[in-house]
Amino acid sequence: MSDQLTLTPNIAGADDFYAELLTAHEGLSKADSDALNARLVLVLANHIGDRVILSQALAAAALKSEE
Amino acid sequence: MNKIFEIPLYAYERSPDQDADTPVRRKVVVVGAGPIGLGAAIDFAQQGIEVVILDDNDKVSFGSRAVCYAKRPLEILDRLGCGKPMVDKGVEWNIGKVFFDERQVYQFDLLPEGGHEFPAFINLQQYYFEEYMVNRVRELQAEGAPIEIRGRNKVLKVEEHGDHASVLVDTPEGQYTLEADWLVACDGATSPIRAMMGLDFVGRIFEDNFLIADVIMDAEFPTERWFWFDPPFNKGQSALLHKQPDGVWRIDLQLGWDIDKEEEKKPENVIPRLKAMLGDDVQFELEWVSIYTFQCRRMETFRQGRVIFAGDAAHQVSPFGARGANSGLQDTDNLCWKLKLIMDGTAPESLLDSYDYERIHGADENIMNSSRSTDFITPKSEMSRVLRDAVLDLSEVHAFARPLVNSGRLSVPCTYDGSPLNSADALDGPARTRPGSPCPDVPLGDDFLLPKLGDKFTLLTIDADAPDEIEESGITVTRLALSTKNDPSQMLKERFLGGAEAGVYLIRPDQHVAARRPSYDDNLIRAAIRRAIGKE
Numbered sequence: 001m002s003d004q005l006t007l008t009p010n011i012a013g014a015d016d017f018y019a020e021l022l023t024a025h026e027g028l029s030k031a032d033s034d035a036l037n038a039r040l041v042l043v044l045a046n047h048i049g050d051r052v053i054l055s056q057a058l059a060a061a062a063l064k065s066e067e
Numbered sequence: 068m069n070k071i072f073e074i075p076l077y078a079y080e081r082s083p084d085q086d087a088d089t090p091v092r093r094k095v096v097v098v099g100a101g102p103i104g105l106g107a108a109i110d111f112a113q114q115g116i117e118v119v120i121l122d123d124n125d126k127v128s129f130g131s132r133a134v135c136y137a138k139r140p141l142e143i144l145d146r147l148g149c150g151k152p153m154v155d156k157g158v159e160w161n162i163g164k165v166f167f168d169e170r171q172v173y174q175f176d177l178l179p180e181g182g183h184e185f186p187a188f189i190n191l192q193q194y195y196f197e198e199y200m201v202n203r204v205r206e207l208q209a210e211g212a213p214i215e216i217r218g219r220n221k222v223l224k225v226e227e228h229g230d231h232a233s234v235l236v237d238t239p240e241g242q243y244t245l246e247a248d249w250l251v252a253c254d255g256a257t258s259p260i261r262a263m264m265g266l267d268f269v270g271r272i273f274e275d276n277f278l279i280a281d282v283i284m285d286a287e288f289p290t291e292r293w294f295w296f297d298p299p300f301n302k303g304q305s306a307l308l309h310k311q312p313d314g315v316w317r318i319d320l321q322l323g324w325d326i327d328k329e330e331e332k333k334p335e336n337v338i339p340r341l342k343a344m345l346g347d348d349v350q351f352e353l354e355w356v357s358i359y360t361f362q363c364r365r366m367e368t369f370r371q372g373r374v375i376f377a378g379d380a381a382h383q384v385s386p387f388g389a390r391g392a393n394s395g396l397q398d399t400d401n402l403c404w405k406l407k408l409i410m411d412g413t414a415p416e417s418l419l420d421s422y423d424y425e426r427i428h429g430a431d432e433n434i435m436n437s438s439r440s441t442d443f444i445t446p447k448s449e450m451s452r453v454l455r456d457a458v459l460d461l462s463e464v465h466a467f468a469r470p471l472v473n474s475g476r477l478s479v480p481c482t483y484d485g486s487p488l489n490s491a492d493a494l495d496g497p498a499r500t501r502p503g504s505p506c507p508d509v510p511l512g513d514d515f516l517l518p519k520l521g522d523k524f525t526l527l528t529i530d531a532d533a534p535d536e537i538e539e540s541g542i543t544v545t546r547l548a549l550s551t552k553n554d555p556s557q558m559l560k561e562r563f564l565g566g567a568e569a570g571v572y573l574i575r576p577d578q579h580v581a582a583r584r585p586s587y588d589d590n591l592i593r594a595a596i597r598r599a600i601g602k603e
């Protein structure tokens with residue numbers, strides 16, 4: 001893999017994933033949902049590991065388009 | 068001027084059945100002359116089966132209802148002799164735009180796959196759709212086909228008797244009883260027949276209301292689908308603008324749950340909403356306004372002895388993704404050939420178990436897809452909205468988020484994976500034509516594949532030898548021999564062979580694949596035929 005964050009569609013079965021994500025939040029209070037999201041970010045970040053990619057991801061989430 | 072939906076298309080006429088001393092027995096009685104009942108009846112009549120349609124009304128669909136029809140139902144309708152007029156009249160579209168708040172976040176092109184006779188989708192008012200089907204009924208009658216529509220014949224009572232069913236029918240001239248070897252209930256989402264039989268209809272109600280308006284305007288809007296999430300003119304809600312023929316536009320406005328439906332429907336309340344959306348200077352006229360609450364639910368089984376349910380009576384979906392009429396036509400496409408074989412004594416009655424299996428599979432897929440779209444469009448929790456808005460914000464900047472935006476997924480036919488009628492896949496071919504799949508179309512010179520398959524069992528051979536005709540268990544299977552040597556577009560190869568050198572496909576009357584192999588094998592193909600008619 002390159003040291004470039006993937007910003008093109010990359011999830012096979014995107015609707016299935018999104019439904020699973022919503023299901024994970026079902027029935028949680030807003031505070032519990034926020035906490036779940038925070039944990040999810042950290043789990044995914046650890047999986048990625050690459051510091052360069054993680055910085056790019058932070059920029060992407062801030063809605064900065066790649067220069 | 069009278070509109071088509073104001074004219075009685077099948078006015079009440081007295082039938083001799085009303086004067087019979089003992090109830091008359093018909094082969095098939097279809098209840099409901101909506102798109103699905105008409106589709107079923109045309110299919111039966113084309114196969115020479117006597118059919119009577121009863122409808123409590125005498126006009127086409129009332130209210131703003133279906134607008135989008137997908138490729139597979141159009142292919143089915145073509146086989147029923149009314150697909151082409153629909154495509155000629157309908158509007159085709161490929162470009163969709165998605166707006167969030169005040170801005171357009173992105174636009175997409177459906178980029179339909181080439182090599183199909185029918186488009187991916189057309190937009191057409193449901194009243195035209197039904198009118199063309201009624202025209203087809205008239206055409207069949209003129210040819211002497213045994214098909215009849217009885218307007219203002221309302222079913223009051225139904226009884227299932229094991230080897231037939233009977234209905235008590237109310238007409239402007241009193242009641243009569245009619246018997247049927249088979250009763251097909253296509254009486255819509257509120258199915259009185261389902262209620263009379265005390266059958267459940269379980270699922271989800273979405274706590275929301277939608278104002279659905281059809282407006283006639285001379286507007287500059289292009290032939291595109293525009294969808295708004297949380298627009299300034301309908302804060303916190305959604306909106307849709309879609310074109311239909313004759314300068315009619317479909318507008319959906321989400322209204323929320325706690326509203327007064329009767330108030331909201333009044334023109335003095337509707338018009339300001341539409342002006343806020345369209346701009347003050349756009350001239351328009353209201354053709355129709357309805358308010359709907361959407362639901363996703365289905366019956367536990369679609370058959371009760373001699374009474375079979377199809378269309379909205381059997382399953383209801385929210386309209387996002389245009390799956391109602393589209394999937395209902397796949398029900399009758401699945402049902403009619405099976406019932407024909409059973410009536411002829413060629414197949415056992417248990418073949419109908421596969422109708423339940425296959426169409427419940429289809430209904431569940433449609434319910435899942437339209438529930439997901441509805442959840443995205445109308446988030447039901449704060450976090451669901453936060454995630455939805457995050458997807459929309461990201462979609463403006465990053466392409467990866469666009470497939471997650473869900474304002475309705477294109478209706479595609481389901482593959483009957485695991486159906487008891489399928490034989491094990493014996494070809495190393497493309498996944499899209501595995502057993503259970505609907506055959507994709509392929510250009511064949513100036514012609515196309517699907518019309519050649521028609522509505523009988525076919526043995527499609529590609530670069531393979533086989534007998535021209537096979538007789539098995541009362542079924543005649545005719546061979547259609549094709550070759551990749553006459554396949555300039557390579558689509559036959561791509562869609563049916565993939566990496567394989569040659570292929571032999573057994574195709575059912577509803578154009579779904581029953582079996583496929585690399586070459587003809589008499590024993591195995593005969594077994595596959597028996598299996599496809601429920602005899603193995």
Ligand SMILES: Cc1cc2nc3c(=O)[nH]c(=O)nc-3n(C[C@H](O)[C@H](O)[C@H](O)COP(=O)(O)OP(=O)(O)OC[C@H]3O[C@@H](n4cnc5c(N)ncnc54)[C@H](O)[C@@H]3O)c2cc1C
Binds near residue numbers: 099393
């Ligand atoms: C806003 C909206 C948008 C939609 N958009 C789409 C779309 O884009 N694409 C799509 O595919 N679908 C769409 N649908 C769904 C589509 O309209 C329905 O799926 C379709 O009409 C179902 O057809 P049907 O024949 O099963 O039932 P219906 O069309 O409801 O017909 C039932 C018939 O049965 C008759 N009947 C009822 N009771 C009796 C009785 N007791 N005796 C005799 N007759 C009786 C009725 O008069 C009626 O004619 C939409 C629906 C809505 C509400």
